Amino acid sequence: MKQLTPMDSHFFYFEAPNQPMMIGSLWLCDQSSAPGGLVRHKEILQYISDRLNTTSFFRRRLEQAPFQLDDPYWLDDENFDLEYHVRHVGLPQPGDWRQLCIFTARTMSRSVDMERAPWEIYIIEGVNNVEGLPPNSFAVLIRFHHAYVDGKASLELTTAMMEETAEHEYGRRDRVEVAERAPTRLEMWARTTPRMMGQTLRSMKAGWTVGRKGIELARRLRDEAKPEQTRVPKSIFNTQISPHRSYGAFTWQISELKRMRQLCPGSTLNDVVIAIIGGGMRRYLSHHNVLPSTGSLVSMCPVSIRPSEANKDCGNLISAMFIGIGTDVPNAVDRLHAVQRRTAKGVPLAKEVLCDLSNAFGDMIPPYMRALGAWTQNRIRSVGRFPMINTVITNVPGIPGMQPRYFAGAKIVNVFPLVPISDGMGISHGMTGIYDELNLGVVADRKIVGDMDTYIACMEASTQEYQALMKELEATQKAEQALTAVAPDTANQSAESKPGEAVSVPEGKAVPSARKRKAEKIAAAEPDPRASDVQPARSASSAR
Template sequence: MEQLTELDNAFIQMESSRTPMHITPVIFYDQSGVAGGRVRFKDILQVFEGNLHKSKIFRRKLAGGALGFDTPFWIEDENFDLEFHVRHIALPKPGDWRQLCILMARLHARGLDMTRPLWEAYVIEGLNKVQGLPENSFAIMLKIHHSAIDGVSGAEIIAAIHSLDPDAPLPEVDDDWRGESSPPVSKVITQAYINNIRRPIHLAGTVRQLVPAMIKANKLSSEHDQEERHLERTRFNARIGSHRVTDALIMELTRIKKIRQCVPGATINDVIVATVSGAMRKYLEAHDELPEHSLVCAAPINVRQERNSDSKGNQVGVMTIDMATDIADPVERLKAVMSHSANSKETSQVVGTGVMMDVSRGIWPQFMNLTMRAATSLAPKTATPMPIHTVISNVPGPQFPLYLAGARVHMLMGLGPLVDMSGLFHAVISGMGLITINFLSCREMLPDPDFYKQCLEESYADLEAATFLKKKSPRRKARAKTKAKAKTKTKAKAKAKAKAS
């Protein structure tokens, strides 16, 4: 039995029929190397069953909440049923990319059963006409509640159900797991009483450390920023609906690295942010909605001391990055993003990357819940500019081969949660030599996802054309001139020989 942190509990409180709060990794597999050329659903069930012991997330559920005066507990589900959580579906023919995106959006829009362990896995077959995938591929779409994991621990869950060897047998595990009963009311009330006495003390200590750090951060921020940051508002800063749309831009990681190398000091994340920035600029400009000043994204930060299989819950901070959407030139935009990102990281380090977690520990859950609900209900009714316009969550994935029941992982993608006033989410996952930008929005805000994907593609192409492809072109010209001279010499020699004969 383990109690949720206040930050984990915040994601429980944000859960609604319009705002399901789960993270959704999507893994694509090439099963051509499997004996018989096909992985059976039974084999996948066995893989899950043989790895349940690797993470508590699989078999624990929520219990006891003290009527909102305290956070609930995780307990081992006495009635755990694996086949309830792992499901088998297929795309109808022809089984193309558009059908897959529609299916992923619909599945993601449906909330989890909050009375059971907070995850589901959909084995999706019928991917017959999805361009870029090996023939006879399948996918597994995982839905795991944000109260249980963040992006990094989600990546570790993916690693838990895979092996490094395609022929590796399922491990023989002495699993001594046992279910638990819900905590008695007396324990829930007693723990709530103790925690609610401790919280103000913890908050006072956090504020005492935070105030001087904030003063220093504000001074540092004023030194960095040449101009005052202006708040803007876009179509994505509104109350969201219950329907979702999604699509993805799939890129080669080596090409992203080449773009990065053309701008000294830039990171892969800077290139991703600049690509998204260019796409949002193109999209809003086409709709005559581009704000005069730059938009801002929120970027989750991992605050774990180290990555390990025991990571649990949310251990994240958030930094904000000026996306430079007011700059048309792609290279200048990337340079501006790089500068803003470096400044934001420096400021975040001064304040402390775990400040969000520290502050949340000192606030009464009921007060936090009421505040969040009031903010999300009142904000859409006003015209107040917003400090954040999209989320870009970048999670590095494995760059080495992984296998599930003998099928090799071909590609990773992911979808993140939406909340009111933040209706556009970009989930970025790298792995297997690829990197994907999955965007998710609600249909009311983004009725034309195909066009937004086109904007992403054009933004990425602009960056390529202005960086390493541009550097290539002089070489190509030089090679062309050399070839032309060689041809001229060859023709001249041929003519000379003809005359001599």
């Protein structure tokens, strides 16, 4: 039997009524591309059933060890019922983006039955008034328990539900072997007892790794990656969360984000997005007069360490970096430079040190101690008093290429990610790409962010700020190119002119000193972070 790793079991043990550990995605589908222009629910059930046969993971459930003395195991769900996992619902009319977000938020407020395979798919019909979709479209909300998959593994499972053409055949996929049957209580004790006896040796070996990697971490923090701030500021997001959620989304063009990298040579697309999110959070907190007076908000950014040969495996293979996202920096260009500087140090540290350190730390602590610690934490709920992070920003690998993808014959127009929140971290940001777009999905505690339209408007305003800076930079670059092109003519004119005669500059061309002053003015421009920066939130359908 395959057993949960310490990382996987972390998400299982911290499951609580107010913090369901669910990860997922929302698909927008145009069924006009399907044969006949219509996809029936029974066809969707058959379509999904065929694809479940390609992997055993969809049919697995968790079996706990006696008294939680060991981590749970994956077993075959003998009572697997496809119609329980695939649910058909209708969206209230007029079926717009706001109503779809409300349904998504309410669904993400609930966990799944852990006695069954921990995933669900909702087929949401009646999507008639969403920008970019024709009437009579539908949405697909697919979600997994986080103990089941990380972001990259969830991509592998969800893409198993996709096709590259609208045409597909039913019943043509071979079924793979499923997991083992459920053991008896005596058999579970027979597995648990030897592992308990060997835990002391595993703890000792893991302790050596923790000590060695801890020393390496201290050395690298001192010599290579010294933190720019030593504490995490307390914000409105660092509190005990309620069971209720709010959800919003925003879309960027990938080509535009790549252009913005010119504002900070050496930056990555992720750096640009983190800086935009940092600017949006700064605007939102300033709008509500709750921006921390000192220090930047700190985000945990998961870093995948999943090798290519393990892409089809479930479970979590991730590390993490912890960086300030520049909410204390009013200038957008300076914020991007700060983010780039921090991620350049944080990513190698996460992959080379923190990964082994966190895995060894999990192995060092016996499973029953981890379970007891999570149970205690879920009841005293003290995380918000001593914040370690303020939010999470994660980039889930998207669907590669521009090749259209289809679900049961319906074209998948867009995909939005869903990332869980927890006590002490009341908001999360997930990103995923499809075709030529990068989509941001924001999940928050409704008690904390009840005005999600305003929050998304702040993200849009931050994006527009970088767009304006990019346009000015490109205009400056064009002026420089024009001056370079006219320089030989000016030199010839200077050589032919008489001594003491002024050299004329062609009309419409700026002299170098003026151009330099303009560039410095752009770099020093400081936007007003107060409420005047917050544009009125557009309708949910257009704000997407």
